[in-house]
Amino acid sequence: MESALEAAIVEWHASVNDGDPERSARAVGDPVVVLGPKGAGPITPEQFAEWVGRSGIRLVPRSWHPISERLMVVEEDASWPGSEAPTRVATVFRVAGGKVTASLRLPDLASALDLASICREMAATE
Numbered sequence: 001m002e003s004a005l006e007a008a009i010v011e012w013h014a015s016v017n018d019g020d021p022e023r024s025a026r027a028v029g030d031p032v033v034v035l036g037p038k039g040a041g042p043i044t045p046e047q048f049a050e051w052v053g054r055s056g057i058r059l060v061p062r063s064w065h066p067i068s069e070r071l072m073v074v075e076e077d078a079s080w081p082g083s084e085a086p087t088r089v090a091t092v093f094r095v096a097g098g099k100v101t102a103s104l105r106l107p108d109l110a111s112a113l114d115l116a117s118i119c120r121e122m123a124a125t126e
Helices: 006-015 022-029 045-055 109-124
Strands: 028-036 039-043 058-066 071-077 087-096 099-106
Touching: 006 022, 006 058, 006 087, 006 099, 022 028, 022 099, 022 109, 028 045, 028 071, 028 087, 028 109, 039 045, 058 087, 071 109, 087 109, 099 109
Parallel strands: 028 099
Antiparallel strands: 028 039, 058 071, 071 087, 087 099
């Protein structure tokens, strides 16, 4: 049985991979915290939808690593229009209220697992 955490992340991937800006905006919280090669910080669902439409990225999940009730690391194969081969990346996802509230993309699984562990420990001490 799929958890609420998994369901939100599955919907996030489906909306991004379909290139559907409206669906993507519905899949994320307001704001959603993002991290990627071009920066980090909170953005609105509309800004996230614009990125989905502009980037053309596809992220195919390869492995799932539960961290807590709200955190999951997903290792993915990323590809963009014109890319010759997928690039392996990993994303730290945080979910609340059935929506992805953070999507922190890192260059490899080890880095994502380290960051997720730090996030879990920070949340535990609030």
